[in-house]
Amino acid sequence: MASSIPVIAIDGPTASGKGTVSQRVAQHLGFHYLDSGALYRLAALCALRAGTDLADEASVAALASGMKIRFVDGQVLLGSEDVSTAIRAEEVGNSASRIAAHPAVRTALVALQLGFRCAPGLVADGRDMGTVIFPDAGLKVFLTASAQARAQRRYKQLIDKGFPANMLDLLKDLNERDARDSNRAASPLRPAEGAHLLDTSDMTAEQAVAQVLAWHAASRSL
Ligand code: CDP
Numbered sequence: 001m002a003s004s005i006p007v008i009a010i011d012g013p014t015a016s017g018k019g020t021v022s023q024r025v026a027q028h029l030g031f032h033y034l035d036s037g038a039l040y041r042l043a044a045l046c047a048l049r050a051g052t053d054l055a056d057e058a059s060v061a062a063l064a065s066g067m068k069i070r071f072v073d074g075q076v077l078l079g080s081e082d083v084s085t086a087i088r089a090e091e092v093g094n095s096a097s098r099i100a101a102h103p104a105v106r107t108a109l110v111a112l113q114l115g116f117r118c119a120p121g122l123v124a125d126g127r128d129m130g131t132v133i134f135p136d137a138g139l140k141v142f143l144t145a146s147a148q149a150r151a152q153r154r155y156k157q158l159i160d161k162g163f164p165a166n167m168l169d170l171l172k173d174l175n176e177r178d179a180r181d182s183n184r185a186a187s188p189l190r191p192a193e194g195a196h197l198l199d200t201s202d203m204t205a206e207q208a209v210a211q212v213l214a215w216h217a218a219s220r221s222l
Pocket residue numbers: 013014015016036037038040041093096097098100101125126127128129177181
């Protein structure tokens with residue numbers, strides 16, 4: 001059934017700045033925020049902890065559908081444990097990208113994602129927000145940046161969170177992750193039809209936020 005609750009879908013490759021831009025846009029508009037990547041990271045964390053083979057699609061999907069997740073005041077809770085930092089480790093991100101290629105894992109997370117669409121609106125950030133999960137989004141943005149700019153952003157993010165990081169390893173990981181996310185058969189990373197492309201390599205987060213807000217305002221006045 002069509003929903004009248006507005007959605008802004010912001011998709012793009014790893015470390016393109018989607019998270020920062022999406023959260024600020026949501027804050028500015030008073031909208032809810034869905035970090036769909038966190039759901040794949042949570043499923044990966046559960047699989048790693050359980051020692052499940054990441055290639056075992058049915059077992060990982062079963063873990064994903066059984067997760068007790070809550071997002072509270074910027075914290076990500078798995079059961080009663082705060083895993084906000086644990087899910088940001090590179091190993092978890094890489095594992096997330098591997099399990100995200102399994103259609104059954106993606107299906108297991110659909111209802112959870114749709115449940116975030118609440119009044120007054122939602123900003124959803126991911127790989128397939130505009131193509132698969134919210135194809136009726138009123139505004140679709142595909143955020144990119146050069147591999148070098150993205151590796152630098154990821155480096156800073158990891159160091160700020162106290163994780164070890166190395167630029168060359170990050171660039172390699174990033175290119176591998178882009179290739180895996182773009183070439184998989186299930187919901188591959190690609191701009192949705194009608195998406196606005198935004199290359200943020202030489203932009204500040206504020207400039208990117210201002211552009212998305214301007215597109216949103218224009219889409220509302222149509
Ligand atoms: O932070 P980063 O952009 O590196 O990744 P993320 O958004 O936290 O997502 C982690 C992984 O989950 C990605 O590499 C994707 O493979 C997968 N993902 C996905 O397939 N679909 C989504 N809607 C969101 C994330």
